[in-house]
Amino acid sequence: AFNTCRRTFDAVIETADKMAREKFATHNSAADKDEPKFVNGQVEMLPQVKEAFDAYAQAGFIAGRYDYELGGMQLPESVMAACNGFFTAANPGTAGYPFLTTAAANLIRVFGNEQQKTTFLPNMLSGRFSGTMALTEPHAGSSLADIRTSASPTDEGHYLIKGAKIYISGGEQSITDNIVHMVLAKIKGAPAGVKGISLFIVPKFLVDDEGNPTERNGVSLAGLIHKLGYRGTTSTALSFGDDAPCH
Ligand SMILES: Cc1cc2nc3c(=O)[nH]c(=O)nc-3n(C[C@H](O)[C@H](O)[C@H](O)COP(=O)(O)OP(=O)(O)OC[C@H]3O[C@@H](n4cnc5c(N)ncnc54)[C@H](O)[C@@H]3O)c2cc1C
Structure with missing residues (x-):
């Protein structure tokens, strides 16, 4: 063996x-x-x-x-x-x-x-979809307790996300059929500080029950950040819920 x-x-x-x-x-x-x-x-x-x-x-x-x-x-x-x-x-x-x-x-x-x-x-x-981690906000990097991105519950059993993130690596690209963002946000009424942080799955394209991409979700590319090196990985500013509802 x-x-x-x-x-x-x-x-x-x-x-x-x-x-x-x-x-x-x-x-x-x-x-x-x-x-x-x-x-x-x-x-x-x-x-x-x-x-x-x-x-x-x-x-x-x-x-x-x-x-x-x-x-x-x-x-x-x-x-x-x-x-x-x-x-x-x-x-x-x-x-x-x-x-x-x-x-x-x-x-x-x-x-x-x-x-x-x-x-x-x-x-x-399988590599059909990619993933990201969307933690950092313009005013909150190390101090994630201060994030302002909000999550409001809906009657349909999911949340609507609103806010802005920066430095999100791979936040937009032309490689995969979908991008699945792991987004830190605070549910309305959550306690202050770290205890109030929750994690949400926010796909670029919403998916049906079989996992196939359907309509575009309200997460959009606000800009690309230029770096001195490691430039092949996109570094992105993303907005959630600005142009359309973000689920
Ligand atoms: C190449 C790159 C890729 C990244 N990719 C991602 C990503 O995919 N997703 C994502 O969410 N974020 C990403 N980030 C953001 C990264 O997580 C933040 O830059 C990091 O958390 C630091 O936050 P900040 O830049 O706001 O710096 P700040 O938090 O403002 O820190 C600035 C300086 O102050 C110091 N400092 C901060 N707090 C304290 C304290 N309490 N006491 C003493 N010193 C302190 C820090 O050590 C640092 O030297 C990326 C950043 C880079 C550079």
Whole structure:
């Protein structure tokens, strides 16, 4: 059993090394020089970023740690860390998109209800949808207790989100069919400070019961933030509930 595992782990690590060299390292410099552009409310970016993201997802790396039922390979954290080391070294900007997706999917896997898991997890673990973490606001970075983004309950059993976030990595891109934002917000009437913070799933496109994208949700790209390096990962300002209701 040890030898079989060893062979599997070696093969996975070799795949990561090869893919990092052939699909990620090849546009690392180009993605930094030719950073993503804000055009008519959309992001224009190098096509190689999507090719690399899709290759990573199709090889099963987003779901790599999880059970076979979730499309995973049951890889130990140490093996995933070794694999992701190659991608980070090859191209941290492009690697940011699958890494953020892995993290957001893991939040839903651990804390989501059955419906949230059914509609979002398979799409995120397969790389059809990406994920973000939307914590920071123009006036609140380290001091997340001070966030102002609000969540108001509706009669339909969900919340309406209103507010603004900045520095959201991967908050908009032209890679995936949908972007699933993990948004920190305060429910109206919640206690002050950290205790009043809740976490919401806010998809760019709303999804039906099977998880297929439907109508556009009211989260929009307010602007792209320019950085000195790590420019391949979009850094975005997002507005929630400004142009249309945000669910
Ligand atoms: C490349 C990049 C990617 C990012 N991606 C994301 C993302 O995907 N999602 C997201 O939500 N955010 C993201 N952020 C935002 C990031 O989380 C914030 O920048 C970070 O939380 C710090 O907040 P701030 O920039 O407002 O700095 P501030 O909180 O204003 O801090 C400024 C300085 O003051 C210091 N400081 C702050 N509070 C204290 C204190 N109480 N005592 C002593 N010193 C203090 C800090 O150490 C720092 O040196 C990203 C930022 C960068 C640069």
